[in-house]
Amino acid sequence: MIQTVETTAFLQNLFMIAITAEAMTAAIAAGRREMDWVGVCLLGCVTALGGGSVRDVLLGHYPLTWVAHPSYLLITGGAALFTIAVARYMHKLRKIFLFLDAVGLVVFTVIGCNVALNLNMPVVVVIASGMITGCVGGVLRDMLCSTIPLLFRAELYATVSILTGLLYVGGLALGLDHDIVTGGAMTIGLALRLLALRYGWSMPKFVYGKESR
Amino acid sequence: MIQTVETTAFLQNLFMIAITAEAMTAAIAAGRREMDWVGVCLLGCVTALGGGSVRDVLLGHYPLTWVAHPSYLLITGGAALFTIAVARYMHKLRKIFLFLDAVGLVVFTVIGCNVALNLNMPVVVVIASGMITGCVGGVLRDMLCSTIPLLFRAELYATVSILTGLLYVGGLALGLDHDIVTGGAMTIGLALRLLALRYGWSMPKFVYGKESR
Amino acid sequence: MIQTVETTAFLQNLFMIAITAEAMTAAIAAGRREMDWVGVCLLGCVTALGGGSVRDVLLGHYPLTWVAHPSYLLITGGAALFTIAVARYMHKLRKIFLFLDAVGLVVFTVIGCNVALNLNMPVVVVIASGMITGCVGGVLRDMLCSTIPLLFRAELYATVSILTGLLYVGGLALGLDHDIVTGGAMTIGLALRLLALRYGWSMPKFVYGKESR
Numbered sequence: 001m002i003q004t005v006e007t008t009a010f011l012q013n014l015f016m017i018a019i020t021a022e023a024m025t026a027a028i029a030a031g032r033r034e035m036d037w038v039g040v041c042l043l044g045c046v047t048a049l050g051g052g053s054v055r056d057v058l059l060g061h062y063p064l065t066w067v068a069h070p071s072y073l074l075i076t077g078g079a080a081l082f083t084i085a086v087a088r089y090m091h092k093l094r095k096i097f098l099f100l101d102a103v104g105l106v107v108f109t110v111i112g113c114n115v116a117l118n119l120n121m122p123v124v125v126v127i128a129s130g131m132i133t134g135c136v137g138g139v140l141r142d143m144l145c146s147t148i149p150l151l152f153r154a155e156l157y158a159t160v161s162i163l164t165g166l167l168y169v170g171g172l173a174l175g176l177d178h179d180i181v182t183g184g185a186m187t188i189g190l191a192l193r194l195l196a197l198r199y200g201w202s203m204p205k206f207v208y209g210k211e212s213r
Numbered sequence: 214m215i216q217t218v219e220t221t222a223f224l225q226n227l228f229m230i231a232i233t234a235e236a237m238t239a240a241i242a243a244g245r246r247e248m249d250w251v252g253v254c255l256l257g258c259v260t261a262l263g264g265g266s267v268r269d270v271l272l273g274h275y276p277l278t279w280v281a282h283p284s285y286l287l288i289t290g291g292a293a294l295f296t297i298a299v300a301r302y303m304h305k306l307r308k309i310f311l312f313l314d315a316v317g318l319v320v321f322t323v324i325g326c327n328v329a330l331n332l333n334m335p336v337v338v339v340i341a342s343g344m345i346t347g348c349v350g351g352v353l354r355d356m357l358c359s360t361i362p363l364l365f366r367a368e369l370y371a372t373v374s375i376l377t378g379l380l381y382v383g384g385l386a387l388g389l390d391h392d393i394v395t396g397g398a399m400t401i402g403l404a405l406r407l408l409a410l411r412y413g414w415s416m417p418k419f420v421y422g423k424e425s426r
Numbered sequence: 427m428i429q430t431v432e433t434t435a436f437l438q439n440l441f442m443i444a445i446t447a448e449a450m451t452a453a454i455a456a457g458r459r460e461m462d463w464v465g466v467c468l469l470g471c472v473t474a475l476g477g478g479s480v481r482d483v484l485l486g487h488y489p490l491t492w493v494a495h496p497s498y499l500l501i502t503g504g505a506a507l508f509t510i511a512v513a514r515y516m517h518k519l520r521k522i523f524l525f526l527d528a529v530g531l532v533v534f535t536v537i538g539c540n541v542a543l544n545l546n547m548p549v550v551v552v553i554a555s556g557m558i559t560g561c562v563g564g565v566l567r568d569m570l571c572s573t574i575p576l577l578f579r580a581e582l583y584a585t586v587s588i589l590t591g592l593l594y595v596g597g598l599a600l601g602l603d604h605d606i607v608t609g610g611a612m613t614i615g616l617a618l619r620l621l622a623l624r625y626g627w628s629m630p631k632f633v634y635g636k637e638s639r
Contacts, residue, residue: 058266058270058277058280059276059277059280060275060277122283123283124283124284124286125279125280125283128279128283131255143356149357151252152246152248152256152357158249162251202249203249203250203251204249204250205247205248205249
């Protein structure tokens with residue numbers, strides 16, 4: 001249905017932005033727990049490259065990104081260190097954290113869909129690949145920091161990833177220009193996530209009364 | 214020693230039962246934490262398909278089940294959603310949770326052994342493959358829900374998985390009919406787990422006095 | 427730059443020591459939580475073989491060590507059981523735990539570097555492979571025991587792994603004898619970790635004031 005798509009320079013640039021953004025979220029998260037500089041670098045690498053690594057391992061897509069391009073380890077570690085240096089002069093760290101995390105979420109989602117499309121995976125797996133790439137890095141960060149993952153508590157987090165993936169796959173299926181589809185899917189996904197954060201939108205929660213357990 | 218065995222229709226049907234049961238346990242577990250519908254679907258997929266995915270990744274057995282059969286993602290997500298819809302009308306959710314989890318444990322153990330046998334793995338790896346398939350999905354569910362994994366606190370949990378695997382491998386080594394061995398190993402394993410839950414059986418615990426630490 | 431190196435008998439012997447040491451740390455850690463004997467064996471296997479398994483999965487290096495040599499599962503499980511049996515007669519368990527963990531850290535780091543070198547990986551990936559092999563087993567142990575990983579709170583933990591890896595890779599690049607480089611890198615790494623534990627050395631911590639969040 002969907003043509004195999006090339007990974008464009010546009011997507012490649014977005015990838016660099018996203019790994020930097022995710023590494024910065026890791027450094028901000030680490031500041032809430034007493035981690036040393038080396039731990040912060042590690043957490044930056046895991047957060048930025050973990051989602052793609054899990055995706056590639058599950059799809060059997062070797063070599064992993066950071067094995068083929070070891071410089072990504074240095075870039076993400078460096079971005080985390082840089083964030084440490086400047087974070088104490090930044091205000092509203094929580095808001096910056098959530099914004100950068102949202103950018104990483106939508107960009108990685110599109111990249112994950114792109115990778116699976118290029119492996120000729122069926123649509124359901126393409127969407128799953130986008131979600132894994134978009135969400136797993138942040139889940140690993142939150143688990144290693146012993147906080148409840150944003151994925152499970154946050155406003156429309158997974159929903160945004162699914163919607164972004166569907167818009168990307170749907171736009172390509174309609175034969176639209178790849179870069180336009182990429183930009184559009186990410187913009188809509190990012191806007192939805194930021195609006196959900198701003199106005200506290202969320203999907204219906206699902207809680208059993210305590211008496212029934 | 215053991216002949217390579219076909220994955221029978223019986224085993225295939227059991228697989229569908231087990232992924233449904235495990236997805237339902239995920240939905241029940243999610244109800245104890247405030248997850249939205251999308252999170253519940255995700256947790257259902259991870260719980261039902263996580264054990265097999267980890268096994269396949271460790272054994273280098275590609276493509277993973279849900280990549281080859283993406284409909285499993287829809288089935289497990291759907292089973293989780295269905296459970297949300299009906300759970301508030303069910304009583305004794307805790308007991309249902311433990312029963313479904315026990316069914317998933319023994320069925321996935323047998324399936325994991327079967328996969329490793331078909332890859333001509335040595336017996337120790339076959340048993341380990343059964344344990345990984347049987348236990349990992351539940352461990353991931355419990356870790357993502359921030360509860361102590363059943364595996365480590367529960368009555369004979371891992372023991373049941375090992376015993377079920379040994380009965381399955383032993384029965385096949387004796388040349389017995391595959392479906393009879395499958396049914397027998399699972400029935401004995403399930404009975405043991407349910408009796409252990411009912412009567413609080415457990416293996417000897419291992420606790421150091423606090424003063425020695 | 428660096429010649430492909432053979433895995434020497436010296437390294438193989440060190441591997442047996444390290445998996446035994448790591449399995450023993452798992453048994454000691456399990457004693458702080460009420461695990462049964464089977465759970466302790468499992469935790470021993472995961473701690474001793476988890477780091478190498480994650481490394482091999484990430485590098486696409488199949489079959490995994492314990493799949494090719496299933497006896498390692500029995501050795502590590504046995505070492506964990508043995509530790510249970512003797513632990514109640516041992517004093518200063520916490521110190522023994524930290525010493526064994528430090529031995530596992532430096533030995534696994536060197537082995538992880540060696541594996542990546544033999545796969546002709548670039549230097550950054552070689553160091554990362556050493557860190558993953560050295561640190562991940564302990565992180566899995568600590569996460570399954572619901573304690574904050576040593577990696578993130580401990581004195582120079584990750585730093586020791588990086589330094590050990592750099593000394594190993596650097597020594598080989600200088601053309602020194604493999605066993606001497608191996609022994610030297612491990613000795614220096616172990617000494618640094620033990621001194622850091624003894625004197626409470628640590629890298630600068632990174633904590634934001636609470637008011638800025």
